[in-house]
Amino acid sequence: MSKQRIVIIGNGMVGHRFIEFLVGSEKSDDFEVITFCEEPRYAYDRVHLSAFFSGSTAEDLSLVEDGFYEQHGVTVHLNDKAISIDRDNNTVKSAQGLEVSYDKLILATGSYPFVPPVPGKDRKGCFVYRTIEDLEGMTAAGAKGKVGAVVGGGLLGLEAAKALKDMGLETHVIEFAPRLMAVQVDEGGGAILRNKIEEIGVRVHTSKNTVNITDGNSTINRMEFEDGESLETDLIVFSAGIRPRDELARDCGLDVGSRGGIEINNQCQTSDPDIYAIGECALWNNQIFGLVAPGYSMAQVAVDHLQGKQESFTGADMSTKLKLMGVDVASFGDALGITTGCRNYTYIDEPTGIYKKLVVSHDGEHLLGGILIGEADAYGNLLQMMLNDMELPEHPDVLILPDRDGSAVGLGVDALPDSAVICSCNNVTKGDLNAAVQAGCTTVGALKSETNAGTGCGGCVALMTQVMNAEMENMGMEVNTDLCEHFPYTRQDLYNLIRVEEIKSFEELIEKHGTGRGCDICKPTVGSILASCWNDYVLEKPHAGLQDTNDRYLGNMQKDGTYSVIPRIAGGEITPEKLTILGNIGSKYGLYTKITGGQRIDFFGARLDQLPDIWEELIDAGFESGHAYAKSLRTVKSCVGSTWCRYGVDDSVGLAIELENRYKGLRAPHKIKFAVSGCTRECAEAQSKDIGVIATENGWNLYVCGNGGMKPRHADLFASDLDKETLIKYIDRVLMFYVRTGDRLQRTSTWMENMEGGLEYLQQVVIDDKLGLCDQLEEEMSHIVDTYQCEWKTTIEDPEKVKRFRHFINSDKEDNNVVFVQERDQIRPATEEEKIEFRKVG
Amino acid sequence: MNAVVEKINSEDWIEICALDDLIINDGVCALVGDDQVAIFRTGRGDEVYAISNFDPIGKASVLSRGIVGDLNGRPVVASPLYKQHFDLETGACLEDESETVKTYETRITKSGMIEVKNS
Numbered sequence: 036m037s038k039q040r041i042v043i044i045g046n047g048m049v050g051h052r053f054i055e056f057l058v059g060s061e062k063s064d065d066f067e068v069i070t071f072c073e074e075p076r077y078a079y080d081r082v083h084l085s086a087f088f089s090g091s092t093a094e095d096l097s098l099v100e101d102g103f104y105e106q107h108g109v110t111v112h113l114n115d116k117a118i119s120i121d122r123d124n125n126t127v128k129s130a131q132g133l134e135v136s137y138d139k140l141i142l143a144t145g146s147y148p149f150v151p152p153v154p155g156k157d158r159k160g161c162f163v164y165r166t167i168e169d170l171e172g173m174t175a176a177g178a179k180g181k182v183g184a185v186v187g188g189g190l191l192g193l194e195a196a197k198a199l200k201d202m203g204l205e206t207h208v209i210e211f212a213p214r215l216m217a218v219q220v221d222e223g224g225g226a227i228l229r230n231k232i233e234e235i236g237v238r239v240h241t242s243k244n245t246v247n248i249t250d251g252n253s254t255i256n257r258m259e260f261e262d263g264e265s266l267e268t269d270l271i272v273f274s275a276g277i278r279p280r281d282e283l284a285r286d287c288g289l290d291v292g293s294r295g296g297i298e299i300n301n302q303c304q305t306s307d308p309d310i311y312a313i314g315e316c317a318l319w320n321n322q323i324f325g326l327v328a329p330g331y332s333m334a335q336v337a338v339d340h341l342q343g344k345q346e347s348f349t350g351a352d353m354s355t356k357l358k359l360m361g362v363d364v365a366s367f368g369d370a371l372g373i374t375t376g377c378r379n380y381t382y383i384d385e386p387t388g389i390y391k392k393l394v395v396s397h398d399g400e401h402l403l404g405g406i407l408i409g410e411a412d413a414y415g416n417l418l419q420m421m422l423n424d425m426e427l428p429e430h431p432d433v434l435i436l437p438d439r440d441g442s443a444v445g446l447g448v449d450a451l452p453d454s455a456v457i458c459s460c461n462n463v464t465k466g467d468l469n470a471a472v473q474a475g476c477t478t479v480g481a482l483k484s485e486t487n488a489g490t491g492c493g494g495c496v497a498l499m500t501q502v503m504n505a506e507m508e509n510m511g512m513e514v515n516t517d518l519c520e521h522f523p524y525t526r527q528d529l530y531n532l533i534r535v536e537e538i539k540s541f542e543e544l545i546e547k548h549g550t551g552r553g554c555d556i557c558k559p560t561v562g563s564i565l566a567s568c569w570n571d572y573v574l575e576k577p578h579a580g581l582q583d584t585n586d587r588y589l590g591n592m593q594k595d596g597t598y599s600v601i602p603r604i605a606g607g608e609i610t611p612e613k614l615t616i617l618g619n620i621g622s623k624y625g626l627y628t629k630i631t632g633g634q635r636i637d638f639f640g641a642r643l644d645q646l647p648d649i650w651e652e653l654i655d656a657g658f659e660s661g662h663a664y665a666k667s668l669r670t671v672k673s674c675v676g677s678t679w680c681r682y683g684v685d686d687s688v689g690l691a692i693e694l695e696n697r698y699k700g701l702r703a704p705h706k707i708k709f710a711v712s713g714c715t716r717e718c719a720e721a722q723s724k725d726i727g728v729i730a731t732e733n734g735w736n737l738y739v740c741g742n743g744g745m746k747p748r749h750a751d752l753f754a755s756d757l758d759k760e761t762l763i764k765y766i767d768r769v770l771m772f773y774v775r776t777g778d779r780l781q782r783t784s785t786w787m788e789n790m791e792g793g794l795e796y797l798q799q800v801v802i803d804d805k806l807g808l809c810d811q812l813e814e815e816m817s818h819i820v821d822t823y824q825c826e827w828k829t830t831i832e833d834p835e836k837v838k839r840f841r842h843f844i845n846s847d848k849e850d851n852n853v854v855f856v857q858e859r860d861q862i863r864p865a866t867e868e869e870k871i872e873f874r875k876v877g
Numbered sequence: 878m879n880a881v882v883e884k885i886n887s888e889d890w891i892e893i894c895a896l897d898d899l900i901i902n903d904g905v906c907a908l909v910g911d912d913q914v915a916i917f918r919t920g921r922g923d924e925v926y927a928i929s930n931f932d933p934i935g936k937a938s939v940l941s942r943g944i945v946g947d948l949n950g951r952p953v954v955a956s957p958l959y960k961q962h963f964d965l966e967t968g969a970c971l972e973d974e975s976e977t978v979k980t981y982e983t984r985i986t987k988s989g990m991i992e993v994k995n996s
């Protein structure tokens with residue numbers, strides 16, 4: 036039997052998902068798959084398009100794994116738009132001149148942004164917000180402009196406004212309706228939402244109708260409104276709704292709706308049974324679905340139908356949560372209360388900016404919908420309550436009233452049926468999650484990669500975690516977070532105990548809160564916390580035995596028991612004179628010498644007994660400890676910056692040195708690396724660092740929680756165009772918050788990955804002072820900065836301490852097990868075989 | 878384990894240093910005959926252990942620079958190289974049964990000196 040040829044027009048989110056379902060199905064071998072993709076790249080994650088502005092690349096957003104299409108024999112015509120369908124001969128023609136026949140045709144053409152017919156709408160600086168190319172255009176224009184305006188205050192419009200704001204533009208939102216998010220939010224909620232949006236620095240103009248766009252005086256454009264007012268702006272982004280792309284269908288005579296959209300039946304077939312339509316271009320039951328989850332369901336139904344199965348598409352939940360930093364907004368079900376006889380409960384807290392509303396059935400038994408603004412934690416639970424038609428408590432208002440005495444009446448996840456869809460983006464039920472937990476997925480990360488849940492909009496992660504924990508409990512599994520057998524606490528708990536009870540030594544802590552004598556897990560952890568809190572000299576007698584050998588001897592132990600010596604070279608800047616001194620010391624002690632990956636110089640092969648002498652010479656010459664051995668600040672790399680570089684916009688070296696000197700010596704859960712670049716060319720690779728700083732025309736952009744190393748992570752853009760004072764304030768807070776809450780040996784990247792609420796939460800804590808901690812964090816940091824000491828200087832000044840660096844306590848002999856051979860004109864440790872040779876000779 | 882005894886003049890026992898020269902829960906290395914011996918003063922400071930300083934897994938003389946503590950009630954030192962634990966009483970490696978390091982008897986004399994038996 037020859038294969039059935041399936042042609043898909045549109046390689047967007049839904050078109051790609053359709054192909055995934057098809058090639059993953061039982062009868063995949065029966066089909067030959069061809070797809071037309073108008074865009075210059077394979078399908079990507081449009082839902083997270085805005086992440087493009089915070090550093091995600093087109094590659095990061097791609098939905099198609101390398102080699103996926105090749106592996107499954109899928110033919111993709113990239114950059115080629117289908118231009119006509121011939122239904123008599125079952126063929127499709129493309130812009131590049133291809134003509135392809137089909138057995139079944141799938142339309143997955145998505146939608147296009149609607150641009151109101153305002154004169155001047157095509158002027159320079161005008162954009163829509165739909166594709167990576169749109170965003171590239173905005174970035175380029177934004178770099179030159181000062182002001183941006185978004186036309187449309189819906190979900191997408193607000194997302195676009197946030198993006199403009201992050202680009203450093205003065206940002207305005209122009210909404211035709213009298214309130215923001217008019218479809219999802221009622222009047223009361225709209226007022227609170229407006230405050231929230233204005234708080235993040237975006238100016239909101241409602242009831243404004245744009246009638247003309249023309250030359251601006253100080254900017255590229257001027258928008259003129261019906262009421263006679265006007266706004267000077269460089270960029271204009273239209274986000275006034277979407278329209279289905281049904282032009283191909285119209286041209287070949289398929290039925291389309293009166294307001295657009297390709298009509299489909301429950302099996303996603305159009306009026307021609309050989310042609311299906313799925314995703315945003317499809318009109319089902321007179322409804323268009325502008326979300327990705329319903330599109331995915333349609334893709335599944337269409338694939339099933341092609342294989343002879345009769346699944347049906349039966350509509351979809353249109354609940355939404357705004358993915359916007361610092362603004363919690365969720366709306367679900369009949370949010371506006373249009374069901375006849377329904378009744379409302381509302382809770383408004385104006386001072387804090389919280390608005391919550393529940394819409395319940397006339398008998399008060401079932402939840403029909405709701406709105407949550409300012410605090411949307413309950414979204415997942417309430418949505419489930421509605422979707423599963425669960426019975427409401429006697430007084431439904433307890434579900435939205437603040438929980439002041441801790442007696443919250445939530446709904447336990449146990450009450451949910453197995454069929455409850457927890458992740459609607461990927462259609463994952465509670466039953467699916469439980470099965471995965473039983474199969475061994477006991478972390479959110481594992482659960483995500485096993486089931487895909489939580490990898491779409493991310494709105495379900497909190498609920499997903501609850502389901503996981505509940506199932507683990509049901510299975511009798513304990514989520515053991517104890518640090519080790521000596522302390523039934525996490526690192527964070529110990530940190531709090533040490534701070535609050537002002538505990539100053541390991542002995543005191545283990546006496547009060549632990550058992551036994553400690554081990555190589557808890558001792559260095561506690562040693563590090565004590566240093567973070569009180570900043571005592573780490574080799575003070577009670578602390579000495581807590582330190583890992585690297586901290587104990589202030590150098591990194593190498594494979595043969597010798598140590599490395601890395602003096603600090605702040606920002607990588609060094610005078611020729613100092614470089615010469617280093618050269619002399621290296622040759623005097625015969626040390627192997629190399630430039631490190633951290634822009635400084637490393638000596639290797641120093642025996643324990645040589646360390647104090649070497650360091651004495653270094654300190655005399657003005658060097659200090661580089662803390663390469665410690666879980667603390669390592670290096671602040673720099674590029675040469677504006678002083679010399681013809682593109683530099685600020686003094687990156689100067690700032691790098693200042694930052695390195697400020698944070699040197701700070702002990703943390705793991706090492707911390709910084710870099711500062713003088714312009715967006717980013718020669719210092721700041722976006723791969725725990726803290727990255729990049730100069731802009733208007734100040735400094737701060738990036739956080741990047742990582743090179745084993746699992747590279749791009750840093751997140753945390754705040755833009757900061758003056759130096761604010762920059763340092765934010766870094767102080769971020770670092771101290773990490774010191775407080777990080778796990779043992781957790782770099783900032785994994786800390787961020789595991790942080791509930793993620794970047795947004797960290798921004799709330801650090802920028803908006805959500806926890807009221809900022810003053811304290813800054814105070815703690817200033818204590819550390821004020822009490823800095825070079826540990827090597829303190830050590831060599833005390834003969835008692837120096838004594839501890841002898842190899843033998845009862846002899847001046849050297850360790851005869853340390854043997855070097857020569858390689859490329861320098862020493863290296865001898866191999867075991869070479870050592871045997873050496874002993875025979877010696 | 879050590880015992881407090883009169884200093885007897887035997888060739889087998891080698892005086893190393895004063896007990897007070899050791900920091901509690903910190904190790905030192907001593908030369909005993911031709912052997913490198915790691916000596917630890919642990920607990921509240923009343924226990925002294927001695928084992929070979931050579932880490933048979935990392936193949937370097939470093940055990941005196943490990944962190945001491947206890948695991949399941951056994952006194953141990955963790956190698957600073959790859960973190961395997963060695964039982965201070967028996968020399969057994971907890972992670973790898975095939976590896977054991979030599980242990981040495983210790984005692985503290987009345988005048989407060991540590992002695993290790995050269996065996």
Ligand code: SRM
Binds near residue numbers: 669782
């Ligand atoms: C010396 C150096 C390599 C070199 O010759 O260039 C080096 C050497 C070591 N690195 Fe590194 N790393 C060095 C730069 C880096 C860099 C590059 C950088 O800093 O820009 C990275 C990637 C950036 C990053 O950390 O995000 C790097 C990622 C690692 C990792 C992986 C960390 C991670 O989060 O995945 C480890 C393992 C760990 O820390 O657990 C590590 C661990 C080590 C250790 C400590 C391994 C060990 O326990 O012996 C090495 C001993 C250092 C020593 O003896 O002084 N080193 N290491 C570099 C010292 C830089 C400095 O001046 O202080």
Ligand SMILES: Cc1cc2nc3c(=O)[nH]c(=O)nc-3n(C[C@H](O)[C@H](O)[C@H](O)COP(=O)(O)OP(=O)(O)OC[C@H]3O[C@@H](n4cnc5c(N)ncnc54)[C@H](O)[C@@H]3O)c2cc1C
Binds near residue numbers: 072116324326327
């Ligand atoms: C900024 C932004 C944020 C969003 N946030 C969310 C969210 O939080 N939650 C949510 O559920 N949804 C969100 N959405 C909506 C979501 O992205 C869409 O629902 C989803 O992409 C629809 O998938 P689709 O495949 O139908 O359309 P698309 O992804 O648009 O794919 C259609 C593809 O078909 C191509 N095409 C069209 N005509 C042709 C032709 N003739 N020949 C060849 N190719 C053609 C188009 O170029 C396009 O690549 C967001 C959208 C945007 C833009």
Ligand code: SF4
Binds near residue numbers: 680683713
């Ligand atoms: S990042 Fe920019 S300023 Fe720095 S060296 Fe490179 S080009 Fe020059």
Ligand code: FES
Binds near residue numbers: 457458459493494495
């Ligand atoms: S609901 Fe969107 S990721 Fe789960």
